[in-house]
Amino acid sequence: MRLSRGQIFFAAMCLSSILVINTVRPRQIAPNIKAVLTKQDGSIANIDTPRKASTTKNYLLDVVEFQNSNTLIHKTMGPLGFTNDFFIDFEAELEVLEAGMYTFNVASDDGFRLWVDDKQLAEWLGDRPVATTPGKIALDKGRHKLRLSYFQGYGNLGLKVTYNKEGSSSYRLGESSAQLEFIPYPR
Secondary structure, eight states: OOOOHHHHHHHHHHHHHHHHHHHHSOOOOOOOEEEEEEEESSOOOSTTSOOOEEEEEEEEESOOEEEEESSOEETTTEEOSOOSSEEEEEEEEEEESSOEEEEEEEEEESOEEEEETTEEEEEEOSOOSSEEEEEEEEEOSEEEEEEEEEEEOSSOEEEEEEEEETTSOOEETTOOOSSEEEOOSOO
16 A cells, blocks of 8 residues: 555644644643742742742642752653742642651752641751751641742752651652542642
8 A cells, every 4th residue: 555645744744743732731730739939039048038029830739849950840840940049838738548657758959847737847947959858747547737848049959758657668749648648739
C-alpha cells in the first residue's frame, strides 16, 4: 500500500497537533496543598522579616517539592517565576489513619517554620545551603492541620518535605499513604 503526499501530510499534521495539545495542556495534579507565594518588596534576612508584598500568587499543589536551583521550580508544575526574596505559606489538612509517632523532614535552602495543629515542630530561621531538619509529633487518628512557612533570600533555593510514621516508608508531603491521607481542595 502506497500513501499519497496528501495522506502523509495529513498524518504528520495530526501527530503534530497531538504533540502540541499534550505539551500545552496544563498538568493535572491532586490539589492537596494550598500555597501562597509572596514576592517581598526588599530583601529577606530571616523567616521573621516583616512582610512587604509586591506580588502574591495562589497555587494548589500536589506535593511540597521544589528542586535545588537558582529559580523556583516545582516538581510537577514546573517554573513558578521567582528567584529570590520571597515567602511561601503552605496549608494542608490531613486525616491520620494510624495513630503513632510521625517525623516530618524539611530539606530547605533557606529557612522555614513548620506547625501541626498549631504546635511548632521545627524551624530554621535564617539562610543556609540545603540541609534537612526533622520535626516529630505523636498524632492521634483523625483530622489535623499542617502549616509550613518558607522563605528564600538570595542565591540557590530548594525545598522538599517528607513524612513517615515510625517504622514505615517515607512519602513526600502531599502524597497520601496507608497511615495518612491528605484532604484535597476545595473543601
